[in-house]
Amino acid sequence: MELLLLTSVFLGSIILSLDIALAMILSSAVLLLVTGVVPIHLIAEKSVSQVSLYPLLAIPGFIVAGELMNVTGLTRSLGELARLLVGRWRGGMGHATVLACMIFGGMTGSGLAETVAIGTLMIPLLARHGYPKSFAASIVAAGGSLGPIIPPSIPMVIYASIAPGVSVAALFIGGIVPGILIGVSFMVIVAWKSRTLVKTPIDVAEEPSLNARRVIVTALPALLVPVIVLFGTLGGRVTVTEASVLVAAYVLLYGLVNRTITAKSMFEAASNTAMATGLFGFIIAAAGPFAFFLALYQAPQAVGELLLQMSFGSPDLLMIELTLILLVLGCLVEATSLVIILAPILAATATVAGIDQVHMALVSITALMIGLFSPPVGTNLFAVVGLSREPFHKVAKDILPFVYSAGVVVLILAVWPSLVTWLPHLLIK
Numbered sequence: 001m002e003l004l005l006l007t008s009v010f011l012g013s014i015i016l017s018l019d020i021a022l023a024m025i026l027s028s029a030v031l032l033l034v035t036g037v038v039p040i041h042l043i044a045e046k047s048v049s050q051v052s053l054y055p056l057l058a059i060p061g062f063i064v065a066g067e068l069m070n071v072t073g074l075t076r077s078l079g080e081l082a083r084l085l086v087g088r089w090r091g092g093m094g095h096a097t098v099l100a101c102m103i104f105g106g107m108t109g110s111g112l113a114e115t116v117a118i119g120t121l122m123i124p125l126l127a128r129h130g131y132p133k134s135f136a137a138s139i140v141a142a143g144g145s146l147g148p149i150i151p152p153s154i155p156m157v158i159y160a161s162i163a164p165g166v167s168v169a170a171l172f173i174g175g176i177v178p179g180i181l182i183g184v185s186f187m188v189i190v191a192w193k194s195r196t197l198v199k200t201p202i203d204v205a206e207e208p209s210l211n212a213r214r215v216i217v218t219a220l221p222a223l224l225v226p227v228i229v230l231f232g233t234l235g236g237r238v239t240v241t242e243a244s245v246l247v248a249a250y251v252l253l254y255g256l257v258n259r260t261i262t263a264k265s266m267f268e269a270a271s272n273t274a275m276a277t278g279l280f281g282f283i284i285a286a287a288g289p290f291a292f293f294l295a296l297y298q299a300p301q302a303v304g305e306l307l308l309q310m311s312f313g314s315p316d317l318l319m320i321e322l323t324l325i326l327l328v329l330g331c332l333v334e335a336t337s338l339v340i341i342l343a344p345i346l347a348a349t350a351t352v353a354g355i356d357q358v359h360m361a362l363v364s365i366t367a368l369m370i371g372l373f374s375p376p377v378g379t380n381l382f383a384v385v386g387l388s389r390e391p392f393h394k395v396a397k398d399i400l401p402f403v404y405s406a407g408v409v410v411l412i413l414a415v416w417p418s419l420v421t422w423l424p425h426l427l428i429k
Contacts, residue, residue, distance in 0.1 A: 006031045020337040021286035028289040037296075043289045050288030051281050054241060055168060056159040060243025060277040062152050065225070065251050066113045066267035069104075072255040075117045075224040078103050079125075081219040084212060093111070093129045094190035097122045100145030100181045102224070105150035112372075113276070119387045132196045134394035137384035141187050141373040141395070142402035144380045148335075148369045150179035152229050155339045155365050158284065159242060161191065162291070166357050168240050169233045170424040174362045176421060178413055182256050182366070185405040193401065213387050221254050229271040234427055246285035280336065287340040300348030315353050319360075319414040322349070323367050327407055330371025334379065337409040338368050343404030358424050359417045367410045374403050 004263035009030045013264030025043070032040050069075050082100040086092055097118065104114050119140040126136035148155045151172035160168035225247050232238040238246065294300060314316035329338055342364065350360035373380040373394040385392050413420055 002031060002035055002037065002293075004286050005034060005297055006293055006297075014333070018296075020334060021283045024286040024290040024341070028293060031293060035199075035349035037266065042292070046288035046292045047285040048288075052286045053161045055239075056165040056281075056284065058152070058241040058244040059280055060273050061241065061248050062154060063276050064269055065244065065248040066104075066117070066271040068248065068251040068255060068261070068266075069222065069225075070117050071265040071269060072251060072258065072260045074251065074254070076102060076121060077218040077345055078222050079118070079121050080215045084215045084267075093122075093126050094131065094136075095140050095187050096193055097126065097136075097191060098143045098183055101140070101146050102144040102150060102179065104220055105179065106282045107146040112144070112379050112383060114147035115140060115383045116387070118143065119384050123384070123388050131231040132197055132398075133388045134390045135193065135197050135398045137388035137390055137395045138373075138399035138402060139186070139190060139412070141378065141380040142406070143183075144383075145369050145406070146179050146183055148181075148372070149175050149182065151226070151242070152244070153176045153365070154280070154363075155369065156338055157363070158280075158336065159339055159343045159361055159365060160377050161342040162287075162349060163357070163361065164344075166361055166423075167428065170229065170358050170428050171361055171365075172233060172240070173427055174358050174420050174424040175421055178180055178362060178409070179365050181411050181419075182406050185409050186402055189401045189405050193398075197398075199418070206233065225250070244403075246419050259384040283337050284340055287337075290341070291344055295344060300345040301352065304349035304352035305343050307349055311353075315355050316415050317336075318349075318353050319355065319363065320411065322346075323363060323410055326364055327370060327410070330368040333367045333371070334375060334377065336372045339365060342368075356417060356421050359420050362420045363414050366413065370403060370406045370410065373399055375399070 006027050010023050010027035011059060013026055015021065018026070019180075019347045029040075032038065032043065059366055079096070079100045081092070084094040086095040086099055095207040101114060101118050104118060118144070119137070123133065123136045123140060126139070131139075147153070153172065156175060157168055160166045160171055182184065202305055228247055228250060229240075232243045232246065233240055238263050242278065250259065307318055307322060311321055326338075326342075339411055342362075346356060346364050350357050372378050381392075381395065381399065385395050388395070
């Protein structure tokens with residue numbers, strides 16, 4: 001009955017359009033007031049303890065690194081590198097946008113930040129090359145979802161800090177293959193749709209030529225960022241949190257040496273980082289007491305056993321069912337909030353069903369991140385609508401093929417565990 005009360009108040013609050021963090025706090029408070037099962041000050045204690053986890057310090061580090069990359073021009077250099085590599089293919093500028101998102105995703109871990117940074121640069125460029133603005137916006141929105149999948153990833157940091165026994169380094173390494181596969185699927189959609197949607201002939205001569213040597217030299221400092229993160233954490237030299245600080249310090253030093261950072265731009269980067277970190281922190285803090293009550297009444301174990309029964313004891317069928325559920329939930333509720341709420345349940349389900357924890361975590365995170373650009377509540381979708389000034393329904397229509405292609409890839413990952421787990425098991429002993 002207590003668990004039913006908790007979930008009823010929570011779902012009722014969501015239906016009434018209450019913010020998900022406030023819904024978690026309200027449902028926890030109602031349960032305490034009605035049952036008195038524990039002292040009411042527990043809400044504050046669990047909230048504080050939830051945000052006191054050391055790995056969460058990586059979040060502001062990666063966010064400020066992304067902000068400083070925009071200020072220093074490193075983001076633009078990545079866009080030029082992507083154009084140099086794939087810009088001459090059919091649908092080349094669309095491919096360049098996806099590739100730029102893949103590279104930028106290996107630096108910040110934030111889908112919304114990546115969408116805004118790449119969208120500001122690439123949407124006008126795509127429009128000049130004959131891409132309808134709604135299609136250009138859909139490419140950016142879909143590509144922006146790769147930020148939380150390709151390491152480093154803020155949702156992976158959050159998941160590993162909440163779910164017991166899950167290594168954030170293993171999640172980082174494991175996210176490489178899913179990110180590449182989804183990026184390639186986006187390129188297939190771009191090549192297919194470009195045949196009919198890109199009406200204006202692309203006159204390459206009108207576009208300023210790119211000096212290959214200059215582009216590569218300019219992009220090299222940006223490409224060192226994922227090297228610092230992956231090799232630092234993989235080699236055991238630094239933790240993920242320390243890697244985020246190193247990356248932020250590296251980008252700051254680069255900007256100071258090249259005199260591309262001013263006191264004003266540093267203040268703006270710090271301000272944006274504080275607001276984004278505060279948003280993440282509030283949601284994580286609100287999930288503290290809510291997750292405590294779920295664990296108190298053994299909800300994660302109960303859900304895991306129920307899902308296993310529904311799948312007739314088959315781990316593969318369970319992963320398919322769970323993936324489909326997460327794809328639907330991701331379309332309806334903000335993705336990062338779902339990661340915070342569901343991480344203990346997913347970890348317990350993996351334990352009950354005998355599923356590899358890395359496989360469960362990565363498939364779940366990837367499925368939820370599709371919600372970043374899926375109608376009706378995708379944050380990336382709303383961001384590109386604002387950037388392109390195109391009607392929401394036009395961008396939503398053009399983005400559906402990307403949603404379907406990413407969904408197919410996630411289902412393949414769900415039934416083929418070795419695609420996800422072979423690299424972490426190979427590199428992390």
